[in-house]
Amino acid sequence: MKFAIPEISWHNRDPVLSVDFQPKAEPNDPLRLASGGTDSHVLIWYLSTTETGSVHLEVAADLTRHQKAVNVVRWSPNGQLLASGDDESIIFIWKQKLEELSPATEGEEQYKETWVVYKTLRGHMEDVLDISWSMDGLQLASGSVDNKLIVWDIHRARYTTILSDHKGFVQGVCWDPKGQYITSTSTDRVFRAFDVSTKKVVSRSSKASLPFPTDHPLHGSRQRLYHDDTLQTYYRRLQFSPDGLYIAVPAGRVEPEGKPDVKPINAVYIYTRYCLKIPVCVVPCGEPALVTRWSPIGFRPRAAGPAPRLPSPSGARHVLAVGTRRSVLVYDTQQKTPIAIVANVHYTRLTDLTWSNNGRILVASSTDGFCSIITFNNEELGEPLPLEPNTENKPEPMETQDEKPAAQTEAPKPTKIDSFIKFKAPEKSPKNLKTQTEIKTPVKIDFLEEVANPSWSDNSNNEIIKHRASEPMDSDVTVIEDSGDIKLVYEETEGVKSPPKTQQANKLEIKSKQNTSPKDNQFFRQAKVTDVKQPIAATVSSPKAPRRVSFVTLSSPKNAKKK
Numbered sequence: 001m002k003f004a005i006p007e008i009s010w011h012n013r014d015p016v017l018s019v020d021f022q023p024k025a026e027p028n029d030p031l032r033l034a035s036g037g038t039d040s041h042v043l044i045w046y047l048s049t050t051e052t053g054s055v056h057l058e059v060a061a062d063l064t065r066h067q068k069a070v071n072v073v074r075w076s077p078n079g080q081l082l083a084s085g086d087d088e089s090i091i092f093i094w095k096q097k098l099e100e101l102s103p104a105t106e107g108e109e110q111y112k113e114t115w116v117v118y119k120t121l122r123g124h125m126e127d128v129l130d131i132s133w134s135m136d137g138l139q140l141a142s143g144s145v146d147n148k149l150i151v152w153d154i155h156r157a158r159y160t161t162i163l164s165d166h167k168g169f170v171q172g173v174c175w176d177p178k179g180q181y182i183t184s185t186s187t188d189r190v191f192r193a194f195d196v197s198t199k200k201v202v203s204r205s206s207k208a209s210l211p212f213p214t215d216h217p218l219h220g221s222r223q224r225l226y227h228d229d230t231l232q233t234y235y236r237r238l239q240f241s242p243d244g245l246y247i248a249v250p251a252g253r254v255e256p257e258g259k260p261d262v263k264p265i266n267a268v269y270i271y272t273r274y275c276l277k278i279p280v281c282v283v284p285c286g287e288p289a290l291v292t293r294w295s296p297i298g299f300r301p302r303a304a305g306p307a308p309r310l311p312s313p314s315g316a317r318h319v320l321a322v323g324t325r326r327s328v329l330v331y332d333t334q335q336k337t338p339i340a341i342v343a344n345v346h347y348t349r350l351t352d353l354t355w356s357n358n359g360r361i362l363v364a365s366s367t368d369g370f371c372s373i374i375t376f377n378n379e380e381l382g383e384p385l386p387l388e389p390n391t392e393n394k395p396e397p398m399e400t401q402d403e404k405p406a407a408q409t410e411a412p413k414p415t416k417i418d419s420f421i422k423f424k425a426p427e428k429s430p431k432n433l434k435t436q437t438e439i440k441t442p443v444k445i446d447f448l449e450e451v452a453n454p455s456w457s458d459n460s461n462n463e464i465i466k467h468r469a470s471e472p473m474d475s476d477v478t479v480i481e482d483s484g485d486i487k488l489v490y491e492e493t494e495g496v497k498s499p500p501k502t503q504q505a506n507k508l509e510i511k512s513k514q515n516t517s518p519k520d521n522q523f524f525r526q527a528k529v530t531d532v533k534q535p536i537a538a539t540v541s542s543p544k545a546p547r548r549v550s551f552v553t554l555s556s557p558k559n560a561k562k563k
Contacts, residue, residue, distance in 0.1 A: 001340055002053025002375045011037030015367035018072045018352045023079040023296075031356060032060065033363065034082055035371070036070030042084050042094070044113065047373075049361065055373050061113040065092055071234070072130050072352075076137040081118060081154075083140060085128030091121035091142060093154060119157040123150050129234055132175040132182075141182050143170025149184050151199070161199045165192060168229055171236040171251075177244040181273070185236040187229035191249050191269075193276045203276035210254070210282070217262050224255040225269065225279075227288060235351060237291040240273075241318050246280075246310060246333075247271050248292035248320055254282065268292060268322050270310065281310060283331065287324040293353040293362075295319040299382040301334055308334045316385050321362055325349040328364050328374070339380070345372055359384060 010016050015038045022032040033045040042063035048056045068087035075082055082094040095118035126145035133140055139160075140152040149163040149170050168187030175182055181202070182194045193203040205225060212219040236251040252267035268289045269279035298316025301308060308317065310333040319339070322329040327343035328350070346366040354363050359381065362374040 001377075001380055003342060003345070003372065004053065004055045004375075005345065005370055005372045006055055006057055007370075008057060010035060010369060010371060011039045011041060011043070013369040014038040015348075015369060016351065016365040016371055017070060017367075018074075019363050019365045019371060020073050020075055020352075020354045021356045021361075021363070022075045022082075023077060024357050030060070031361075032079075033057075033354075034073045034075065034084075035365065036073040036084055036086075037369075038069040040064075040066040040068055040070060040086065042066065042070055042073055042082070044082075044115065046112075047361070049373075049375055053375055055375075059111065061111050061115050062109075063092075063094055063115050065117055066090070071128060074131050074133060076133050077135055078137055081137065082115070083131050083133070085131050085142060087127045089122070089124040089126055089128060089144065089146075091124075091128055091131065091140070091152070092117050093119040093121065093140075093157075119154060121152050121157060121159070123152075123159045123162070124148060127234075129169065129171050130173045130237060132173045134175050135177055135179055139175075141173045141175055143173040143184055143186075145169050147186075149173060149182070149194070151182070163194055163199065165194075165201050166190075169234075171234060172238045172249075174238050174240055174247065176273070177240050177242065178273070181276075183238060183240075183247060183249075183276075185226070185238055185249060185251060187231075189224065189226040189228050191226065191238075191271075191276075205271070205277050205279075207257075208278045210278075217259070218254070218256050221256040221259055224257065225252060227251045227253045231288055233288070233290050233349070235290055237293075237352065239292055239294055241294045241320075242296055242298060243312060243314055243316070243318075245273060245312060246294075246318070247273070247276075248294065248322070249279075250289035250292050250322070252282070252289065254284070266324075283322070285322065285324055285329065287326065289322050289324050290350060291323040291353050293321045293323075293355060295321070295355050295359040295381075296357055297359045298385045299332070299359075300385055302382060305334050306336075314385075317382065319359065319381060321353050321355070323350045323353045323364060328353070328362070328372075330362070340374070340376075342372070342374060346370065 016035055017038065018036045020034050022034065024031065030046045031048065033047045035043050035045065043059060044061040044063070046058040046060050050056075063082075063084070066084065066086045066088070070084050070086050073082065073084045080095065083091060084094065085091045094115045097114040097116050099114075121140070121142075124142065124144040124146055125148075128142055128144050131140060131142045138154055140154055141149060142152065143149050147164070147166045147168060147170065149166065150159045151161040151163070152158070153160050163182075166184070166186045166188060167190075170184055170186050172185035173182070174184075176196070180196055182196060184192050184194070186192070189206050191205040192201055194200065195202045207222055207224055209220075209222045210218065231251060233251075236249075238247060238249045240247045247270070249269045249271065252269045253264050254267055255264040256262050266285045266288045268283040268285060270281035270283065271279050295318065298312070298314065298318055301315065301317045310318075312318065312333065318333045320331045320333075322331065326346060326349065327341060329338045330340040331338050342364075346364075347368040348366055350364050350366050352365045355361070360376050362376075364372045364374070366372070
């Protein structure tokens with residue numbers, strides 16, 4: 001492993017808030033690194049390394065449309081578009097201009113590439129903190145200080161959905177590689193998962209009763225899982241593994257309720273896509289974790305190594321980088337201890353991490369105005385495996401979990417508090433799992449040796465936000481159609497039964513039928529409605545509920561003829 005901090009002025013020595021490597025489409029393409037900072041610039045760099053570990057950087061383009069600090073930059077999956085969000089609540093989509101560069105004027109610097117604004121996305125009211133692309137590159141999800149998560153249509157340059165379930169800043173957003181979920185982290189101490197098709201919340205994870213052994217100080221207690229808004233960071237960047245099986249969530253905090261004598265533990269939680277309520281793995285850290293990044297490729301398991309701690313159906317060994325305030329920890333799913341630890345190399349806290357497309361280069365940005373570059377050789381990470389293309393994006397069943405603690409099985413008693421707690425993933429194929437709400441499967445745990453630094457705590461006394469049950473998915477749809485000088489208003493309600501008619505309602509219905517002229521009836525027969533297939537029949541509800549009618553006559557043809 002080689003480590004370097006290029007002594008260059010990345011963003012005029014201002015804080016570097018985000019970095020991201022471009023996915024290379026062709027082997028001969030240069031390795032591009034995008035960076036954003038508080039100087040309101042987005043820079044594209046050419047990065048190259050040598051066998052000795054030296055790094056060469058060259059500015060390829062300077063993107064200058066932002067007027068305030070750039071909080072996040074992210075490449076599209078195909079590498080053709082670049083998205084950047086700033087403190088002005090604006091998201092720019094950049095595209096490279098392939099025409100020949102015009103000669104620079106006097107006093108103007110000449111760059112190798114020209115990037116222009118392809119689309120501008122406006123909809124947030126406050127700072128944009130994180131963004132994530134869909135795998136097809138047609139949609140984008142963004143989180144903001146306005147407590148909103150917005151889903152955008154890139155080609156139409158407008159939002160399709162605004163998700164308002166959050167009660168705090170949305171500091172992390174990640175789109176599922178299989179296209180089923182959009183996940184987010186927020187300062188309200190809740191990890192959420194939204195269904196892409198229905199745009200409804202399918203999971204909220206904020207508290208859990210982790211199955212510790214009987215002699216463990218945290219046995220039998222419920223734990224708060226995440227830091228509150230007192231954590232000094234604007235980012236809680238989470239990410240799915242390349243195969244979409246696991247998701248690593250930062251800003252974890254194992255804080256038992258009703259046990260003030262037990263010191264909280266900072267951690268990173270790893271969930272499976274089939275159970276987004278309770279983590280299957282807890283990785284404690286000495287400092288609060290701010291960002292997680294999986295290597296884009298998997299590696300072949302080591303023949304002489306132990307059995308994989310987090311098995312993958314493809315048999316790949318995944319590598320995870322965790323960024324805390326002042327250190328970078330590199331783990332894999334086969335080894336219980338970190339592969340590498342890089343600590344105390346920056347003066348201030350880290351802001352972002354990114355892997356190169358070949359999984360050999362890791363870049364970390366910091367608010368001290370510099371970026372550190374870590375390079376690995378083949379012997380350190382192992383033999384890479386080709387990533388299978390994701391051909392199927394069909395929704396898969398997710399195992400439901402209640403707030404009540406599940407039955408626990410006996411586990412071996414450790415000699416000390418573990419620094420890495422791992423829960424076994426489901427052994428059966430997720431496609432064969434049946435959703436169960438009453439009978440819960442016990443969760444087994446393995447305990448590993450302590451390797452982390454001493455835990456850190458902010459000793460917050462804020463009340464936890466309780467888990468809310470998902471709201472019924474009934475929706476009222478109103479369709480209005482203009483037909484000549486009459487308007488038809490239809491209301492469709494799913495899952496709601498109309499109350500029985502009262503005696504007064506029957507009298508009103510008979511009276512309305514008597515007052516209807518034959519001409520009006522003929523006019524209503526000719527009116528066609530195509531937006532609603534089967535309108536619900538007119539009913540009159542009790543005085544507590546509003547009256548529902550199939551149509552309302554605003555002006556009749558008879559009155560129109562008199563005029």
